[in-house]
Amino acid sequence: MVKREILSSDGSLMLVKVHLAEGFVGDVDQHPEEQISYIEKGKVEFEVNGEKRILAEGDKQYIPSNVVHQVKVLEECVILDIFTPIRKDLVDQT
Structure with a gap:
């Protein structure tokens, strides 16, 4: 389960709150x-450009432009994405 809530999309910045269920595995993504x-709650494994990291509450992950990445949810989580x-693809989904 993925639930996205766009909190702000002003100027050139966008803030999105994402709720992910335990066991969720995201598609390989690149944009x-x-x-x-920023991990607000829970625990996830981020794979960015082939490197895996386990992140928990309070941790953050930077993803550069056009870098391949994927998330696996180890514990139900809430992530704030900037x-x-x-x-535009996320704005068009709402």
Whole structure:
């Protein structure tokens, strides 16, 4: 289960709150926007450009532009994602 809530999309920055269920495995993703993910709750494994890291509450992950990445949820989590510029594909989904 994935639930996204766009909290802000002003100027060239976008803030998105993402709720993910335990056991969720995201698609391999790649996009031109830079991204910072802050783990508000839970535990996830981020794979960024082939490197895996386990992140828990309070940790963050930077994802450069056009870098392949994927998330696996180890414990139900809430992630705050910041993108620049705004991800038009996410805005169009709402």
